[in-house]
Amino acid sequence: MKLAVLLFFMVLLPVLAGAAADRVFCGAADGRIRPGTVLRGYFLSFFLCEAIALPVLFLTPLGDFVLFARIYAVLLSACAAAGLVFLIRGRKHRTGVSISAYLQKVRDSGPWALLFAAAALILYLFMIYKAYTVASFDGDDAYYVTQSVLSVQTGTMYRYLPYTGITTTVDMRHAMALFPMWTAALSSYSGIHPTIVAHSIEPLVFITLSALTFLRFSGVLFDDADDPDRTGRRAAFMAVVFLLWIFGCVSLYTPETFLLTRTWQGKSVLANLLLPAALCCLLRAGKRPEEREPYAEAFLLCLSSGLFTSMAPVLLLLLTAAGMLFLTLARKDGRIVRGFLPAAGTALAYLIMIMTA
């Protein structure tokens, strides 16, 4: 039962909220849940978490965690309910490829496509299995995970030093990145210990979200619809990506090391979800600058970035600005700059907030 409640808040609601995000931000009305829908739903839910937690942190005595958790649950549920309505209404206009049709496509694409798809699936399931059964040590957990436990046990936010437990004033640098509060909220709804949520459950979600991001990458990188081996190339790309993840631990500093050893930390989400997703948006906008979806997704992504780490708005701003510049030079299309301005502006606004806090 506890796990069902956790999955309800951690998976179902964000995915349904993605349908609302599709309708509101992208103008999509085809009633289908795509990988992009899932990602946009999570970005929206992360933004809601930050948008609610920050004012509660600063405007309530001792940072009322219980109040934040309640408001977050209500607003996330409202977004999910709206998403469900849009999905139901849109089912008559469904376009795109269903999962069964996609699997058939893989089967029809020849033996190498099947082989690489199977390899990618096995590698993905292996990483999921390892994430659940292997513990990794990182000293930063003594801060971030303990912060989640503190909030659940004391009902406050950032009012105790996580290392020792003595009371303190709000540490502005860390308090604005409220990702531990997302973990704490999920724990409070489900009754599952926050450290279990962080170490055993969150990796399953975030590894999957990163995998979805790279799956979308493959779709844009190998976008020649007339290529009979397109599906095979995409499957091969995913297999190589997953192996690079597993064997990317060449130092403590690489995104791959963070992904598989510190998945539940905001820095890992930045390196393995936000930055690749931003680049994917840039790539898609470069290919089809007339489409609204990449710009909307980049905007949502930047809205959510403040939740994870103070570095997130900085790197997203730099990457978006660099991408805008190079794409404009490549395409000579002013829509790209105009399209990404809201995203860049959001990241800049976060940066100003952080620097003046």
Place this chain on the structure above:
Amino acid sequence: MREILTILSEYAGGKALAVLYAAALVFLLVREKDAVKRALFVYMPLCILAVFMLPPVYRLYMHIEEAATYYRLLWMLPMTATVAYAAVSLCRGKRFYIGALAGMAAAVLFGSCVYGSRFMAPAENRLHIPQAAVDVSDYLLSLSEGSENVTIAVPGELIHFIRQYDTRLRLAYGREVYVAGWSDRNAVYEAMELPEKIDAAELAEAAKQYRCNFLVLNAVRPMNGDLREEGYELLALLDGYYIYRDPDMPFQY
């Protein structure tokens, strides 16, 4: 400049995956005809890398953040996607699988498996923290007479985990004493962790100063003297740890 090169070298870890990325960049520079892909996977990363190498950028970064985190700018480089894309694009037409298999082999040969890292171990429980931390915490809380502010001192191998389990246990010292520049001196840490042989009298005095209700000591740590002679009660040997209680230290409520 030397610091930047050191950061780059440490990031690459001395492994050839960085060389693989460079090779993929060169390959795309030569073979990739799509202007958008060239812009985002070749020119932009090269520009980011060039900016990363500039000493004024490094000095500017140090004003904003710690120098130890400068490497995170490299996260903007799409290394994984670039290598994977180059591998699959290596051979044209139906032979794409040759490049993909070569890419997979290169990842295994030139990389380092994360599951072989010394920081990974089979999980002892769903919390993914040592079971000893759970057992010791549960035992101490069962003795704390309902107090939610029990102060304890534990050895370094448990420091990071106790409060990830239960924050009702306060620590006389935490992770901050292990990281240079994060904290002032701590008498309990100095008595408990620094000497080769713990001096019981010194530890007892420091623990009383920090109002510790319990002391947890690794059973293999040698000690001069006996904490029982300093007024402590030896309660248990649990998971390889001696657990002492100061009967004169009241619990806080």
